[in-house]
Amino acid sequence: MIFTNEMKNILIPTDFSENAWNAIRYAIELYKNEECTFHLLNTYTPAIASSRFMASGSSTVMSGDGARLHSERGLKEVLLRIKSNSYYKNHSFKTISSFSLLIDQVKETVEDHNIDLVVTGTKGASGLEEVFMGSNTVRIIKAVKNCPVLAVPEHFEFxxxxxxxxxxxxxxxxxxxxxxxxxxxxxxxxxxxxxxxxxxxxxxxxxxxxxxxxxxxxxxxxxxxxxxxxxxxxxxxxxxxxxxxxxxxxxxxxxxxxxxxxxxxxxxxxxxxxxxxxxxxxxxxxxxxxxxxxxxxxxxxxxxxx
Incomplete structure (x- = not known):
């Protein structure tokens, strides 16, 4: 079996949690010796007004702008954190801030950016509720039909x-x-x-x-x-x-x-x-x-x- 040395494209969805950061850090270390482009994805959906009778206006617009700014600012902070922690010259990073549902955007990004691997963090138990790998991780695994998914446990050290x-x-x-x-x-x-x-x-x-x-x-x-x-x-x-x-x-x-x-x-x-x-x-x-x-x-x- 022959393997190419082409640059890899790795997609990492993030919600800016420590759980997501651990997945980013793991992926960077895993591919430290390979030329890679990491696509950091954050999706957002502005809060919808609870009353269907509420008139649209500046408050609704601000809600959307606030969500977008939070997403873009969060991705910039992640990039700064990467460069101050573990940065390799053979790695490049791109950010995607998208007003979309997570699963839809992951599927679209896999196709549009020729993604070789999706890396996602998995959440552990929370209180009395046991969560198997996190619902988003399971949905990504079920939805992505043409690309492997690597699920990294919350506290796993590389x-x-x-x-x-x-x-x-x-x-x-x-x-x-x-x-x-x-x-x-x-x-x-x-x-x-x-x-x-x-x-x-x-x-x-x-x-x-x-x-x-x-x-x-x-x-x-x-x-x-x-x-x-x-x-x-x-x-x-x-x-x-x-x-x-x-x-x-x-x-x-x-x-x-x-x-x-x-x-x-x-x-x-x-x-x-x-x-x-x-x-x-x-x-x-x-x-x-x-x-x-x-x-x-x-x-x-x-x-x-x-």
């Missing part, structure tokens, strides 16, 4: 991802294009890939599962990799959490498709996945299928060649 877990049940055939983000991470950090299969009860693989496993082994032939079969502990999310902790995993990767582990986890009862969202960065790769390019760059290159 660690070089030289141990990467790839969770799969071998029931689906994966294409090389779909696995490309994992290959790139493994190559960039000389990482070991640990293919982890969670079983409710340990039993032999079916013929289909064995075929898919054999294909994965061929794909990963040039990368140090191991296959781990583990018994389910209460839930898939809890099992992966324990696995990651015991093997000191620095990044967990999953493909997002119907009946995948990712889908199972998002549907698990909240009480079962309480600890999962606070552990390690999660790389979620969209389903591409046979013959489809893995990135916007590849799709555009194919359209030009045609």
């Amino acid at each position: 660690a070089t991802p030289n141990e990467i877990a790839f969770a799969t049940d071998f029931n689906r055939f994966f294409t090389q294009s779909e696995l490309r983000p994992i290959f790139e991470m493994a190559n960039a950090f000389a990482a070991t890939i640990r293919i982890v299969h969670v079983q409710y009860e340990i039993k032999a693989l079916t013929e289909l599962q064995q075929f898919n496993l054999n294909m994965l082994r061929k794909y990963f032939a040039d990368v140090e990799h191991y296959v781990h079969t583990v018994s389910e502990l209460n839930s898939v999310s809890k099992t992966l959490e324990v696995f990651a902790k015991e093997l000191d995993i620095h990044l967990l990767a999953m493909l997002n498709f119907q009946h995948s582990y990712m889908e199972k986890i998002t549907r698990e009862p909240v009480i079962k996945r309480v600890a999962f969202h606070t552990q390690i960065p999660l790389l979620v790769i969209p389903e591409l299928g046979m013959g489809k390019p893995s990135t916007n760059k590849e799709r555009r290159a194919m359209s030009v060649s045609d």
